[in-house]
Amino acid sequence: MASLATENVDWPAKVISFARKKTKTVSMIHFGDEVEAVLKTLPSTGPFFPKMRKLNSGHRATEFSRVCRRAGVKGVTLHCYRYAWAERAKQCGYPERFAQEALGHNSKAVHRAYSRKAKVRLPSLENYEKQAAAGNVIPFQPPQVTLAEQQSCQPQGQLA
Secondary structure: OOOHHHEEEEEOOEEEEOOOOOOOEEEEEOHHHHHHHHHHHOOOOOOHHHHHHHHOHHHHHHHHHHHHHHHHHHHHHEEEEEHHHHHHHHHOOOOOHHHHHHHOOOOOOHHHHHHOOOOOOOOHHHHHHHHHHOOOOOOOOOOOOHHHHHHHOOOOOOOO
């Protein structure tokens, strides 16, 4: 994030793209109106964080700790944001595969470790059905199963 610059932003599409330092894979993160408003407060050309860009990750972490200490904030690191984001995504029902991609996790196990402390509030089945009937729920699309696949799963002597 410290290396982000205006060239990384596609404003009309509301997408930030960058190569991850650790995996070298390209990541494309879509953003909404609130993030756009924050991005508009940053420099309009060149790097968004010119001073931070020059520091290595250890020095950025140290600077972050200093700022937190001055503000009276304890027990927070730069890495905490990744855990908080994963937990927030899980709490709001964001699909796991999307969150995994956004955070650059190749393993479901790693991603689940990040989101394990999320407090998920499940609606009652009755309320969920009402929301679904009103069109307020994205319906689950089960995978298409062929007749041959259905029959292979049936006990002998039974038809699908």
